[in-house]
Amino acid sequence: MPTAGPAQLLTVYLHEHDHYHHEPLHLVLLDRAHRAKLAGITVLRGVAGFGKAGHVHAGLNEVLQADLPLVVQIVDSEEAIAAFLPTVRELAPSKLVTLSPVVIP
Numbered sequence: 001m002p003t004a005g006p007a008q009l010l011t012v013y014l015h016e017h018d019h020y021h022h023e024p025l026h027l028v029l030l031d032r033a034h035r036a037k038l039a040g041i042t043v044l045r046g047v048a049g050f051g052k053a054g055h056v057h058a059g060l061n062e063v064l065q066a067d068l069p070l071v072v073q074i075v076d077s078e079e080a081i082a083a084f085l086p087t088v089r090e091l092a093p094s095k096l097v098t099l100s101p102v103v104i105p
Contacts, residue, residue: 007039007104008081012072012088013051013096020091026070032087039076046071051096075102 018025026043033041049069050056074081081099088097 004104006078007075007102008078009100009102010074010081010085010088011098011100012074012092013098014070014072014092015067016045016070017067018070018092018095025092026072028091029072029074029088032091033074033084036080036084036087038074038080038084041072041074044071044073045069075104 012029014025016024020028030041030043046069048056051069074084076084078101085097085099
């Protein structure tokens with residue numbers, strides 16, 4: 001786990017209905033990151049969004065839910081993120097993935 005100093009943030013953009021072998025993809029990523037002993041992962045649920053297909057996904061109310069966007073953020077050292085990136089590419093080959101340098105104060 002990185003301490004204060006430079007680190008890397010890996011972000012994966014998904015939708016609630018994305019699955020890997022019948023399991024919610026965000027939970028599979030969370031499990032794999034946990035087993036890889038990465039420093040931290042957060043899954044954020046968006047209220048609305050659209051991607052390259054241009055379809056707007058928005059939660060209209062609690063009863064009728066659209067396929068809302070999810071953002072999975074994983075933070076660790078550059079080396080740990082680089083080692084985990086092939087797993088992300090295997091699980092989510094068509095999803096947008098970004099890497100950002102971050103500083104842990």
